[in-house]
Amino acid sequence: MLRKLLTVLFIGTLFAAFGQQRPGELRGQVTDKQTGDPVPLANVVVKLNGEPVDGTTTDYDGRYVIKPLDPGRYEVEISFIGYRTQPFSGVIISPNKTTTLNGGLTEENEVLIGVEVIAYTIPLIDPDKQGKTSTGDDIQKLPQRDVNSIASTYAGIYQQDDGSGINVRGSRSDATDVYIDGIKVRGATTIPQTAIDQLTIITGGLPAQYGDATGGIISMTTRGPSNKYLGGLEVNTSSIFDEYDQSLLGFNLSGPLARRSDGSPLFGFFIAGEYQYQRDPSPSAIGTWKVNDDLLYSLEQQPYRPAGFGGGVLRNSEFLRMSDLENIDWKQNNQRQDLRFSAKFDLKTSKTTNLKFGGTFNWAKGQTWQYNYSLLNPVNNPEFRNRDWRVFARFLQRFVDSADESAANNVKNAFYSLQVDYSEAYRLTQDDSHYENLWDYGYIGKFDRLQAPTFTYGLDTVSGLTGWLQTNIVDTLVTFEPGDKNPNATNYTEQYWDFVNGDVNSIFDAQGQGALLNGQRPPSNYSLWFNTGRQWNGYNFTDNNQFRVVGSGSADIKNHSIIVGFEYEQRVDRFWSVAPVNLWVLARQLTSSHLLELDFNNPIVGTDANGNFNDTITYNRLYNGAAQSYFDQQLRQSLGYAIDDVNFINTDALNPNQMDIEYFSPDELLNNGNALVAYAGYDAHGNKLDGPVIFEDFFSETDDNGNLKRQIDAFRPIYIAGYIQDKFQFKDLVFNIGVRVDRFDANQKVLVDQYSLFPTISAQEMLQEGVLGVDALPQNIGDDYVVYVNDLTEPARVVGYRDGSQWYDAYGNQIADPISIAQSTTTGRITPYLEDPDNTNLATDLTAESFEDYTPQVNVMPRISFNFPISDQALFFAHYDILTQRPNRFIRFDPTDYLYLEATQGNVLNNPDLRPERTIDYEVGFKQTLSKRSALTLSAFYRELRDMIQATQINYAYPVNYTTFGNLDFGTVKGFSVSYDLRRTGNVSMNFNYTLQFADGSGSNATTGLNLAQQGQPNLRVIQPLDFDQRHTLVAVVDYRFSSGKDYNGPTWFGADVFENAGANFTFRAGSGTPYTRQQNVLQSASFGINQRPILKGSINGSRLPWQFRIDMRLNKQVNLKWGGKEEGGKQKTATMNVYLDVQNLLNSLNVINVYRYTGNPDDDGFLSSAEAQVLIVQQTDSQSFQDLYGVKVNSPSNYSLPRRMRLGVLLSF
Known part of the structure; x- marks a missing residue:
């Protein structure tokens, strides 16, 4: 048996890796209820929906172990000859955990009436401490639907506001991984709420099967098939309470698809889906400002007014006053739609094997709110479209324990599992009217330029004639025909043409006086708000996929429970991005730029009808083939011209259908560092590459026309991991000891020497x-x-x-x-x-010799934890972990960063040579039951953060200094948590936790030190409080609920138990303020595009925001429905209807989450009252308008937490 097991594990080692979604196990001891003696050879049967799924017999000590068991809620029956069968209901099996169920049997000769079914309750003292697990029923009672918000109710987790990211025990927000059915999630983490069976949060003591995370783990298990057909419908909306219009429609369905001949399930399914619409998914607590509708329409149609004396124009939007504005509750053009789907199928291939497969799908579409657009230009908020899908297949085989008693003492409960999964995350951002029509983005209209030559009197040395010699060709009249692609932007140019009665003799003079040309956008309003008609200048998409093969093997060898596992993961990340508005500008620059001079060597002598010289000499444009752009060549051919034709092409007279991004060469789009495109895995024009590309070809490979292709491969990192873990008991100590080895290969090129590019x-x-x-x-x-x-x-x-x-x-x-x-x-x-x-010219002389392969990083991470049950009412626990996480940002290699480094000084470069971040984690704790229904947990934790990513300046690099990222930051986190767990006592259950934490470090995120680095300062690292250092965090989840039937203890009105199956769940939160850095100089903080620098006052993060308070609530009542069954022998049908009211931020608390560093206030940066402002104010077009608009802008919605939101819903289960 052992030989077979080792063979299986070896094969799994070769072809698979460990699975984070490991099964759970059930163990316990069966005793005589009266004497307490163990009952050997008792039968223990595990059932799901009434159907047996596994079973075993107890040993001579009455002990048993049943594994593997899929996560879920089971029934368990314990029986033995001469004893009454003892059933248990609602036994919860969680992934990666051991559930303990001890049973006492009563002898048959004792007189009992009926069979008592014992409802399983999670023990207050859990000897297998691996995170905290919430069941789907628990989650249904909470007022939160967001996974991060649910996780933030646990001790040691900080969340700034509902729906935002989380920081686990002082880690950065990107240090926590999310798993859904064992799939490491990339992209959306939301699934239909009714699909969640269990949610596990691990904040410390990570088992060896988890890696690539230095914060915590969030693991979701979805529901599986049911023995009979079950379903549900859900609908909720906020539209009857507010104008945010957050509405949802959901469903779920499960049941058998096929049965065996004996009626037992063979193949079953579970599916769930949700559609959600939100007019404003993140409303403002203070509302947002808009211009009155009629006035905004007027500004869009007539953006200008004549400037008066001296000519020129003034922007009408710069005369707005407070009386022209109104405050509304919702953010304009911020709507969002979501579609979520989850499915799981279960095929019981034999008594010892099982195949599961399924997946999730997320689709989202909406507008991205832009604060700078919100007052005058919300209609041009960009559109996003997201698509995430992931599928998996998992095979599990367990081995039947040998009947050989000696063998049974050595190896038991052996099984292995293999899983293959694939994920894809696609993101698209675009204009919602132009989509992929790139030339529509910046199109204003058709500009016809009538041109004529200019002359001077002199001698033509070639012909020897004296007369009027042509010196140039200039515009004499420019006509404008408005386009229909961007009407609000076109109105700027059209109105200017009207002001001058069409008398425009230079396209560039018109541009300088307020007219917009193709490829231009309206200027801002006082550098505060972007004006009407400003088109979004971006079209980009990312396509990230992930392939994983995972697996594990487990066996109990004597008193050791051993797990061995491996993982292989390959990611392929592609993207393409373009600034489409600027295509027109680049086209104008590259077209006819080789025809700027006249061909003075070939004069054209003017003659009269008789062939006599008429005193005028003209010249054709000089064709300079060396200066002709590839774009010009392609454009001429598309218009029917020869490549060497000398006709001047006016790109502003062309329409978008005559233009194509394919006319540009890659180098033209890269534009000597002022790139219009960025890409990897796609070519410069946005075409997906067929496969990997050879790096050296970037510098040499050309197309059929001799243009360098400049192809850049997708980011293809490879992650491999393996682990072994042993759980055993030594005397009264329960040890869980393991080691994990990770190997990360960025699989790309890096600089040979970061200080020299040659x-x-x-x-x-x-x-x-x-x-x-x-x-x-x-x-x-x-x-x-x-x-x-x-x-x-x-x-x-x-x-x-x-x-x-x-x-x-x-x-x-x-x-x-x-x-x-x-x-x-x-x-x-x-x-x-x-x-x-x-x-030593980077643009021409950089070669592949300056680069080498990334050196794979191998990290060995011991994981040691132990529990010491002092008694059945007290437990001491501790752990020591080393955790690592591969870089997930700023690591992708882009050769154009170095090719144009001299031209793009000031840009921040990725560092393809980043190493994994590292955390050393310690915790000790003690848990004590205070009563049969309550327990208190005390724990202290300490973390060392090392090799954290931070911006840095590479000074004295050749040929130029540059800013990039490095593994420079470090920190320490010290904390103490108190948790009180009160199981339902009467009508009340409660979970309370308090965390005292000191999170200090040299950087709160990877860009904290960016300003310091770009100023050329030394890379100083000083420990300071981190941005998310919330010293005091208190969370209480209180549930007050009435039961039904004989357990109902609420009021009875007119003979009815009105609050039967009704309850209220409250989540109370209080947290001390997080730190920020004061400054001693006043800045024009509400404005953009202004170069200004703060001066530090005091120490970094030496000041604190106010405390925050929030209460969330859910009220619900379940109504049991029955119908049918009136005919003889008929079976009555049942269903439940759950009516609920969710309220986030019940008291509508206006929590301050951001302030201005000079004043410490969220609504005033101190600028308007400063001496500096008085000088600036009088220089504005309208001083009062500037002050009014500045005052509106400075009170940003992002400085406050979300307001109260209410949703009324109904969940029907049948």
Whole structure:
């Protein structure tokens, strides 16, 4: 048996990996209820919906173990000859956990009336402490539907507001992974609520089967098939209470699809779906401002007014006053639709094997609210379309324990499982009227330019004639025909043309005086609000997929429960993005740019009818083929011209149907660093690549026309992990010891040397060359150290060395600042000893030699936890974990970052060489029952955060400094949690927790240090409170509920139990304020596009926001429905109807979640009352309008938590 098991595990090792969605197990002891003696060989049968699914017999100590069992709610029957059968109902089996069920049997000769079915209750002291699990029934009672909001009711989890991300025990918000049926989720984490069977939150003590997370784990298990057909319908809406119009329609259905000949289930299913519409999914607590409808229409139709003396125009929107605005409850053009679907199928292939398959689907469509658009231009909020789907298939086989008693003592309960899953997450952002029609985005209209030559009197040296010589070709009249693609933007140009009565003799003069050309957007209003008609300048999509093969094997060997598992994961992330409005600008620049000069070598002599010189000499445009763009060539061919034709093409006279992004070459779209496109896995034009591309081809591969293709491969990281875990008992201690090994390969290129983008000569190579007068290296200078010289092309002496980021002077002395090395050169700039110093132009000379393969990162992570049951009423527990998480942002390699680095200084580059982040986690705790229905848990935790990702400046890099990301940040988290669990006592149940936490670190997120880095400051790292350091967090979930029948203890009116099966659930939250940094100078914070810099006051994150308070509530009443069965022998049909009212933020608390750093207020940045503002105010077009609009803008909705939201719903189950 053991040999077979090891063979199976070995095969699983080769072809699969561990499965996070592991089954659960049931164990316990059967005793004589009267004497307490163990009952050996008793039968224990596990049933699901009345059908047996597994069973075993107890050993000579009356103990039993049944595994694997899928997560769910089971019935258990314990029986033995001479004893009454004892049934248990509602036994909860959770993934990756052991459920303990001890049973006492009563002898047959005792007089009892009927059979007592014992309802299972989760024990107050759980010896298998692996997170906290909530059942679907528990979740149905909560007022929250969002998974993060549900998780935030647990101790040690911080959430700024309902629906926002979570921070688990001081970790960053991206440090927590979500699993649905064992699938690691990428994209949407929401599934139909009725599909959730169990939700497990693990905040510490991660079992070895979980990895790639340094915060916590959220694991959802969906419901499985039922033995008979069951279904449900749900509808809820907020439209009767508010104007947010948040409505939902859902369904679920389950049952058997096929049965065996004996009537037992063979193949079953469960499906659930939801459709949700929200007029405003994230309403403002203070409302939002809009311009009165009639006035806004007027501004859209007539955006300008004449400026008066001196000509020009003024924007009418810059004369708005408070009386022209109104405050509304909802955000305009912020609607969202969601469709969610979940399915699971279960095929019982044999008594010992099982096949499950299923998946989830999420679709969303809506508008993304833009604060800067909200006052004058909400109609142009961009549209998003999201699509996420994931499927899985899981095969499980268990092995029947051998009847050989000796073998049974060695190996029991052996099984293995294999799972394959595939996920895809697609995101699209676009304009909701132009979609993929890229040239429509920036189209204003048709501009016909009538041109004529200009002349000067002189001698033409070629013909020898003197007369009027042509000097140029200029616009003499420009006519405008409005387009219909962007009417509100077109009105700017159309109104300008009306003001000047069509008398426009230069297209660029018109542009300078207020007319919009193709590829232009209206300017802002006082740098506060974007104006009417401003088109969204973005069309982009991402297509990320994930393939995983996972599996695990488990067996009990003597008193050791051993699990072995592996995982293989391959991701492929593709994207393409374009700024479509700017296509017109680039087309204008590239068209006819080779025809700017006249062909003075071939004069055209003017003659009269008799062939006599008429004193005028003209010239054709000079064709300069070397300066002709590829776009110009393609455009001419599409219009029927020859490539070398010298006709001037006016792109502004063309319509969108005559233009195509394919006319541009990739290099033209990359535009010397001012790129209009960004891409990976697609080509520059947005066409999906067939497969992987060779990196070296980026610098050399051309198309049939000689253009470099500049293809960039998709991001294809590979993640492999394996683990082994042993759970055993030593005396009274229960140990869970494991080790996990992760291997992460970014599977891409990285810089050979982040300090030099060109190959350098090492110290040893310098010695071998025998140049620069160096006979021997300083003792501490290694052979592979980089050499720095005094001159790039004519080096004469060594001025320094470098090993990684450690610098040395010419004598081998360590130095902290290499400025002395730079100052020792002839240019005053850092100068490495290059292999090819004559070719150092990045745009033309960068090659694949500057890059190498990413070095795979291997991390070994021990996981040790133990529980010490002091008694059946007290438990001591502790754990020690090492956790790692691969970089999930800022790691994708993009060769264009380096190709145009000199032209894009100031941009922040990804770092393809990032390493995994690392956390060391400790916890000790104690749990004590206070009564039969309550328990108190005390725990203290400590975490060390290491290698966290942060922005950094690479100073003294060659040829230029640049900003990127590195594994620089660190931190510590110290905390103490108190949890009180009160099981239902009378009508009340409650769970209360309090967390005291000190979360300190050198950076709250990966961009915290960006400003410091871009200012060229040293990479200083100082421990400060993190942005999510909420010192005091209190959460109480209180449920007050009336039962039914004989257990009802509520009021009775007119003979009716009016509150039967009715209840109220309250979630109380209170939290101290999170930190922020004060500043001592006033800034124009409400404005955009203004270069200004805050000056620190006090210490970083040295101030605190106010405390936050929130109460959420659900009221519900369940009504049991019965009908039919009146005819003889008829069976009565039943259903339940659950009517509920959900209220988030019951008291409509106006919690402040963000303030201005100068004033500490959420609604005033102090600018308007400052001396600096008084000078600026009088310079504005309308001083009062500027002040009114600034005052509206500065009171941002994002500074406050969400307002009260109410939904009335009905859930019908049948």
